Amino acid sequence: MALTNRDVLTFLPKCLWIFLRLSLNTLFAPLRSGRARSKTIGVYIRQRWTQALFYILTAGQIQFIFPVWLAAYKAQMKKSQKPTAVDNVPNTQVQGVWFGDAKTATTIMVYYPGGGHVIPGLAIHAAALDRWTSWCQGRLAIFAIQYSLAPAVMYPTAIGESVEAVRFVLQGPGKGKEIMVGGDSAGGQIALAVMSHLGGHPHPDVDIVRPLDLKGGKVKGVILLSPWTSSDTARFASITELSGVDIISPTAIKYWSDLYQGSKPDDPYIVPEMADANWWMGVGEVTQSIFVSYGQDESFKDAITSWARKFQQGVGNDKVRVVAGENEGHNGPLSLLPERKLAAEIVEHEKSAEGALRYCVGAAHDIHWIGIAFSLALSSVGIVTGSTIAHTFVVNCYKEAAGECIIAVILWRNTIGFAFIYSILLEGQ
Incomplete structure (x- = not known):
C-alpha cells in the first residue's frame, strides 16, 4: 500500500x-x-x-515500516543457515515460502500468518515456523503464504487466496501426504474460514473463493493461535478490560476490521463466533484434530472462549484441545521461550501455550531410543532390587497433530530418590 x-x-x-x-x-x-x-x-x-x-x-x-513477508523469511533462513524455497500460488498473485523440506516431509501444513489483515508476516512468525519444523526433525514442512492485505484488497479475497494455497499443496507437493492448516490471530480467522469452506459451508462468492472438494479425505490437524473470532466490545468485555496487558487495543481492532471487511455484513467467515455448533459439525467431519491456544491475559480471551464452546460442541470434544497460556497475552506461542523451559513442561499440564503446541506438532528429542532403553533398564533394576515405586505421575499417550509420535512421561520415585525419565517413541504409519 x-x-x-x-x-x-x-x-x-x-x-x-x-x-x-x-x-x-x-x-x-x-x-x-x-x-x-x-x-x-x-x-x-x-x-x-x-x-x-x-x-x-x-x-x-x-506496511511502510515493516518488511514484506518474503524479506522476514529470507532473514530467518539466513540466520538458521537453511536454504530458501518460494512457490507462487496458482490462480493468485501471492507467494508462499517453505520451512522444512516438502519432498521428504510426511506432513505439510499450510499456514496463514496473522497481522490484523494489514500487517505482513513478521520475523516472529518466521522464527516460530522454523522452530516448529526443527522440532519435528524432517517430518513436517510448512508452506506459509502472504495473503493480500487490506486496505488494498478486502474480504473475501484473502480467503480465496488461502483456499488456493491448500489446493496447490494438495495437488502438488503435498499429494499423497498428510495435510494441516494453521494460522494465528487474523490468520487464525482465515484458517477457520478455509475450514468452513472445506467442511460443508462453501463460500457463496464462488468467483473469488473457488470450491475445493477434499474427495473424502481429511485435514490431519488444524492449529489456531489466538484466533480472531469476534471484535464485539459490547459482548466481550475482555477486549477492553485486558487491553492494558495486551498488545492490541479496541481502537486498533475496530480500525483493522473495518479496513478488511469494508461494507460487507458480518458472517461466520469474518466472525467465527457468530456460528452455532451445527455450523462446525461439518468441520469435524473433515478434520482429525484441532489445537487452539489463547492467553489468559489477552484481549480476545472472552471471544475465543465463547467461540470455542460452540466449536467443541459441533466438532466434538475428543478432537479439540484448547489451551490457555498462563500469564500470556495475544499470540503467546510466537514469543519463543527457551527450549529448556519448554522441555520441562509436563504433557497436557503445560503452563505455556508454546509448550502445549510443542507436543502438538510432535517434538522429537535427542533422547529418543536411549531414553526408552534407560526407562526399561531402571524398571528392571527396581523389580530386581525390590525398590518401591511410590508415585507414577503420568502414563499419557498423546497422538499429536503433525508428527505421529507417542509421548510417554513417567515420573518414578522410590526409597532412594527419584528419576525423571522422558522419552518419545515414533509411531509407524
Missing part, C-alpha cells in the same frame, strides 16, 4: 509521539499495577510499545 500525503506528513510526529509514550511507560513501569504487575518490566514495555505502534499508525504507515 502506497503512503498517502497525510501518511507522509503525519509519520514523523507520530513516531515522536510513540517515542514519548514509550519513554513514559519505561519511566513508570516499576509503578505498574493490577495484572500488569505479573509481567516483567521487559514484557510490559514491549507490550506498551507494540500497542502504541498499532494504535497510532495507519495501515499504510505500518
Whole structure:
C-alpha cells in the first residue's frame, strides 16, 4: 500500500509521539499495577510499545515500516543457515515460502500468518515456523503464504487466496501426504474460514473463493493461535478490560476490521463466533484434530472462549484441545521461550501455550531410543532390587497433530530418590 500525503506528513510526529509514550511507560513501569504487575518490566514495555505502534499508525504507515513477508523469511533462513524455497500460488498473485523440506516431509501444513489483515508476516512468525519444523526433525514442512492485505484488497479475497494455497499443496507437493492448516490471530480467522469452506459451508462468492472438494479425505490437524473470532466490545468485555496487558487495543481492532471487511455484513467467515455448533459439525467431519491456544491475559480471551464452546460442541470434544497460556497475552506461542523451559513442561499440564503446541506438532528429542532403553533398564533394576515405586505421575499417550509420535512421561520415585525419565517413541504409519 502506497503512503498517502497525510501518511507522509503525519509519520514523523507520530513516531515522536510513540517515542514519548514509550519513554513514559519505561519511566513508570516499576509503578505498574493490577495484572500488569505479573509481567516483567521487559514484557510490559514491549507490550506498551507494540500497542502504541498499532494504535497510532495507519495501515499504510505500518506496511511502510515493516518488511514484506518474503524479506522476514529470507532473514530467518539466513540466520538458521537453511536454504530458501518460494512457490507462487496458482490462480493468485501471492507467494508462499517453505520451512522444512516438502519432498521428504510426511506432513505439510499450510499456514496463514496473522497481522490484523494489514500487517505482513513478521520475523516472529518466521522464527516460530522454523522452530516448529526443527522440532519435528524432517517430518513436517510448512508452506506459509502472504495473503493480500487490506486496505488494498478486502474480504473475501484473502480467503480465496488461502483456499488456493491448500489446493496447490494438495495437488502438488503435498499429494499423497498428510495435510494441516494453521494460522494465528487474523490468520487464525482465515484458517477457520478455509475450514468452513472445506467442511460443508462453501463460500457463496464462488468467483473469488473457488470450491475445493477434499474427495473424502481429511485435514490431519488444524492449529489456531489466538484466533480472531469476534471484535464485539459490547459482548466481550475482555477486549477492553485486558487491553492494558495486551498488545492490541479496541481502537486498533475496530480500525483493522473495518479496513478488511469494508461494507460487507458480518458472517461466520469474518466472525467465527457468530456460528452455532451445527455450523462446525461439518468441520469435524473433515478434520482429525484441532489445537487452539489463547492467553489468559489477552484481549480476545472472552471471544475465543465463547467461540470455542460452540466449536467443541459441533466438532466434538475428543478432537479439540484448547489451551490457555498462563500469564500470556495475544499470540503467546510466537514469543519463543527457551527450549529448556519448554522441555520441562509436563504433557497436557503445560503452563505455556508454546509448550502445549510443542507436543502438538510432535517434538522429537535427542533422547529418543536411549531414553526408552534407560526407562526399561531402571524398571528392571527396581523389580530386581525390590525398590518401591511410590508415585507414577503420568502414563499419557498423546497422538499429536503433525508428527505421529507417542509421548510417554513417567515420573518414578522410590526409597532412594527419584528419576525423571522422558522419552518419545515414533509411531509407524
